[in-house]
Structures are given as C-alpha cells and as structure tokens.
Amino acid sequence: MTQKETVIRVTDLVKNYGSFQAVKGISFSVMQGEIFGLLGPNGAGKTTTLEIIETLRSKTAGEVEVLGLNIDRHADELKKRIGVQLQAAGYYPGLKLDELLLLFGGLFNVEVDIQALLARVGLTEKRKAYYKQLSGGQKQRFSLATTLINTPEVIFMDEPTTGLDPQARRNIWNLIKEIREEGCSIILTTHYMEEAEQLCDRVAIIDHGKIIACNRPSVLIDDLLQSGFKKEAFIKPANLEDVFLQLTGEQWRDN
C-alpha cells in the first residue's frame, strides 16, 4: 500500500460557547480514501467539531487543515472542493428536485447531469417531486446528491442515517462505500455503533468535548477484550436486525 496523504488534520481544536467548553482540545487526522467516524453521545461535540472543519462555525483555538488548506485563510477555496451533508438541511421551498440540483450546480459553478446524479442515488423517478414529498431515506439520498454535485474530494456527513429504517440505512451505507471507492474521503458522525463498525475504517470516540479513543473499530474491540472485558450474555451469531432484513429484504423501500 502506498503512503496515503492526510486530507484533514485537526490540532488542539477548542470551541467555547460563552463559558461552556463544547470542544476541549481535540486532535485527529483523516487519511485520503478513508471513511472516518466521529462517535459519541448527543451533545458530545461531534457536530460542533464537524461544522468547524466545514468552515460553518468559528473555532476558539487550534489549527484545522483540509486538503492542505488552512480553514481560516482558505475557506473560500475549500468550499469549492468539499461536499457537506448537514444533519438537517433545508432546501429552497417550492422547487422540484431537478430545479434544486440546477440551483446547486449554479452555486458551485458546475454543469449538472441531473439524470445521472438522480440515478446514482436512486431518485430518477422523483425528478419532478418536491423535496418535502420525499420519505426520510429519499431525503437523505437527495441530500447526498447535492453533496456530490461539485465532485468533492472530502465529504462531511452529519448523522446521515439517523431516523432511517434498516433498509434505507443499508442503502445509504452502500452509497457511502461507492463514493469512497471513487477516491473520496469521508468523515461522518453517528451514534449508531453497528454503523461505525460496518462502515468506518477508523473512528474517534468523543465524549464531553474530548477524544477518548481513536483507532480502527476492530482494534478498539480487541483492546477492550484484552483488558478482560466479557459480555454478560452469549451473543448469537445473528441479531434481530438480521432477522428483520431476512424477512423484509434488503432493498430499499420508498413508500
């Protein structure tokens, strides 16, 4: 394997809201082509961290570099090269999906192949639908389509599968893996551990604004086992989600 370059480098990042310290000096790096997960309970500082790196929020202290660009000095240049899926984004009211994609094409100054883009996220038939008419999974897929418009080198996703049913979630996972196959690096937040385990090459676990662990999921699990941890109950080699997906099928449901 060749030496991968670092696409995101976060050093001693601090964010204060008044007297409250939301992020207390965290450091981590994301490598090119990696799917990197920020895990943690609600309010741990995941979204704040992500939004600082995306240039949406100002930081109190620390250094952040994305694609070799300092986010303080090169935010404008950076915005052209990254793709961001917000946790809860809204889209311009009263516009159909194709019109929205055209709008984002304009915002990024790129030509959009609407048909191809919608096909990629399985929304070909929804071309003339309004965003608010979409189901939860479709909304997330559409959101992902807007993120891909400028063929970004790094994609940020804030809780891409929260609130989705198991089929929709697996569908999003597949899309994320496909995007990574094309050489894109992805950093995402989630509080679903099985999602992190399935999807992420490395994860950082954040709690109370600090990274308390950062490694490959399998290494973290091995470490835990080595420390003498034992699960109380015997785990069957399948779980209820496997039963559910066996019975209902893995293909996504749209309605």
Place this chain on the structure above:
Amino acid sequence: MNPKKQYSQIKAMMAMTRASFTSLLRSPSAVVFTIAFPLVFIVVFGFLSNNSLKLDVALIPGSDTSEVFLSKLSTIPGLQLHQQETSQSIEEKLKRGEYEAALFIHPKSEAPLIFELQLSEASMQKAQAFKLMMQSMVNEMNLELNGISEKKVLLNSRQVSGKAFKTIDFILPGQLGFSLLGTGVFGTAFVFFNLRQTLVVKRFFVTPVKRPYIILSEAFSRASFAMAGSLLLLLIGYFAFGFTLANGVFTVIQLLVLSLLGLLTFMGFGFIVSGLAKSESSIPPLANIITLPQFLLAGTFFPISAFPEWLQPLCKILPLTYLNDAYRKIAFDGNNLTDVSTEIGILLLWGLLVHAIAVKVFKWE
C-alpha cells in the same frame, strides 16, 4: 486536483435568482398579495368609477306629472327621478339617505305654481345641491313666465383641467404601492425567516457563494416579480378602466422605476421583521404594524386631505405617502421623475434608514 477555474459569484447569484423566482411564482401568497388583492380593489373601484354627482329624488304620489315639468327636471345633471313609489317607502328611504330629496309638484289649479321639497338629513350635502339646482330652475321659470329675456347679471364659469380625474386614477397608484408593500414587507420577512429557520441558508453557506449575493439574488427575483406585477396592474388599469398614462410608454417606464425604488425601501422593512421575529407566527403582527398604517393613512384609498388635521402630519411621514404621490404626479399630471425629486428623496431617506436598521438586526442563523 481540480483545474483552477475562476469562480463566478454572479453565476451563483443568477442560479439563486432563478430558483427564488420559480418559487415565488408557485407561492400562492406572493401571487395573492402582489397581484390578486390589488386587482380586486382596482376592479371594484374601477367599476365604481363614476365620480359625477348622482342625485336620487323621489316624486311624491299625487304630483303633477305633466311632460312640461318632467322635461324641465330632466335637464338637471345626474338627477335620477323615482316615480311610482309609495309615500311610506319614500319616507323611509329619505330617513336612510337613499333618496336625497322628495319632490311634490302641486297639481296646477291656480298660480303660483308650487314645488315642495323634502330634504334628507342623512344625505344633506347632496340634498342641498339638489335644492340649489331646483332654485335655479325655479328662478329661470319665473323669468320666463314673466317674459323677461334680457339678463342684467350673468355668471360665467369654465372648467379647468381638461382631463377627467377618474376614480381609477386615484386608486391604481395606491394599489401599486399596496402591492409593493405586501411583497416587500411580508414576502421578504417570510422568505428570509424561513430560509434561516429551515436551514436553507446554512446549506448555502457550505457552497462557495458569499452572503451578500444571497440577499442580492432574493432582491432581484422579488424586484422582477413585483415589476411584472406593477406592469400587469398598469395594463389592466389602462385597458379595462381607462387609467390615465399622461405620456404613454414613457410614463409606464417611469412608474416602474418608482416601483423598484418603493420595493427596495419596503424590503428593508422586511429584513427588519425577519430579524426581529422570534417565530413564524410573530411575523404577521410585526409586518402589520408597518403595513397597516400605511395601507390606511398613506393615501391608498382616500386622499390624505380627507383625514382630520391632527392625523395628517402622521400621514405625511409615511414612505408610502410619497410613493403614492409620486405615482399620481407622474401618471396623471405627466410629471417626470425629476419633477418628483422631493418624493423620491424622502423615499430614499426612508430606504437608507430602514436598511441601516436592517443591517443591525438582520440574522443569518
């Protein structure tokens, strides 16, 4: 990795303008406030547009209805003579002011000939006018019957303005202003509040577009929409109701320039409301505080001179007053933009003031 290509904010702005315009066309409230409401008022007042005096007078049963009297009466302009009405119903209608007066012509038996008038207190002004007309008719009849043809005293009068100032000439400019007030204040307040609340602008912030261009795009789309609305109202007024356009197309262009200026001023109010509103439901009351007084007091429906004197100074600080005045001076009097520089100056002052406040209170997130 990416080829270095110059990013164009203008291109991004055009995309947003187009999006916003499409959205506006699909928004029922925008269409209703900009076009439908003003149009309703124009149509209603356009059909009421007979501003000549109309006098309803009943002929009391038992009157002498000889042709000679009736033809004399028919020379009174605007007189609508109601015959075949019972005394009781005449009495009631007089009390309600539906009739200005009731006339009884004593059946001719001997001299003198007597016209008897009952005047309605509920419609005193018109009743008095009718009385004067009757008086002059009676005077003439006296001269005629006495065989006096040489007149010693004459009254000459002539009408000044050659053009008739129709109701539509007053109402339509007011409705143009009303339409702009609606889109400018309500439309702008709602759209920016909602774009902020539903995180649409947040999504824009992670694209390379800069914030001022987001505002500009919204201003452009709203301006195009409002100009199209103004033009439509002007055309309907002109073709359907004979609205006076003193210098034709040139007048229309100048009116549209005024519309643009008015809209930009009112959008400032909209930005302020969107910044101050804590929730969507607090937008209408806030916006009404701004629009309602102007709607009523700025000469939209009634001339300002119709208000009591203590109220008039208030009327004379409202920006819409000056927009309406300028509209009327240009449309009816045939003035040019340069002739209404006072009105434009006051509007600009308002514009500067509200936009300065807007900059302070406007919120992006």
